Amino acid sequence: METPFNSVCMATFNGERFIEAQITSILSQIAPNDELIIADDGSTDQTIAVIKSIKDSRIKLFKGNNFKDPIKNFQFALKQTSGVNIFLSDQDDVWLDNKYALMLKQLENYDLVISDSQIVNEALEPLYPSFFDYFNSGKGVIKNMMKSSYYGSCMAFRRSVLISALPFPDTKEIGHDLWIGLVAELTGKVCFYKKQLILYRRHEHAFTPVNVGKSKRTKMQMLRGRIIMIKEVAKFIIFKNLWKKD
Template identity: 25%
Template structure:
């Protein structure tokens, strides 16, 4: 849990959180990208959701062979992606929380640059940046992944007027807000969050199966400033084992429960009624 005493420290602690599940193929690369960060005060939290492969063993190897503070948490009752992310938030001690999904990577200066911007503006609760998509070898010919790459590679271009620092509610009033792609911030790997804000807003909604991250981004943006760094600071791997890809194969890739929440839940009373009605 976020420690309010952390506010007074000269170099704030950052909790880099990797929620894992059967991630043996990629998790070592993800961990290595954290250990290569130029930022000095990082606690690495690896929260495993009852994997049946060697994910936990890989995490323990890094824990035993690194001077970096690494905590490995094993959940014996599966929480799901949102629940596991929320568990990370609960365990985090840092002033800031930086998620890194097990198949993604951080650029070496990612944490340093994001924290530097957030520290300059105390009303910032969310910092995001450009991220680059790349194909896992053998996945570049998959027609669905090719569409994803073409449609979602340049998310910041979806905003009408994106500034380095601005109030989130200004972005929420963007006339292009509901245009594709609707998530113009990006995935958790490309975002830095202020820990106390995650605590206050309750984290990710486990009742959603798609756009779980966007739901939290919008709720944060309603009250706080947002920072944008116009550099590639993370890398999003495209492959056929991703949860969204699996949802598509299983026919459960619907955004309808997210739209239903936005249109009717009190959490979204900050949005204009006419906009919410468009989502009915």
């Protein structure tokens, strides 16, 4: 019988500056039979070369994608995973010691766990000691539809959550991490784990803004996004017959 293993899932695009440090921090913690799935979305810098320079059989690199969309690239990456539990990872952060072990321990009792993090600049110098405090993170479907605190770089979940979450809604209004978080809340147990387990690096080329939580969208754009979210969540509840849950 094959020994159960876990997957770490990373979507990359032009991440040559910071990706080596992140991969190294992950490989130093995960088990010998785990896998690090990396899906690259058409990088034009040296991202692929940096990844290939790290000789470790746990790395499974999928290159040549041309989604031009981090949500679709993450969905592709997640479909390649085979692990019992799945960790999400950005290309530019750094895992702190014991993240892997502590998150796995929490997953014994929860379907999805999201840890706190330290917000740092590109040189890993502290900006804010607690992402949770800065962002008022916490559970709640309505709360997170209004302002998401599900950030994938800090998340790990059971395979059952992924099976329920796929395929992702075909819209850019709901990030892959927010969708997974909402699905986990609707179908199981979620833990916001109050330990800072990654250095959450902010820089000008990051997918999420340097000023975390600050949106440049107009009120009409935000309203449209909320309406789309409500429709997608309602469709999910109806399709999964969740209103019949005790």
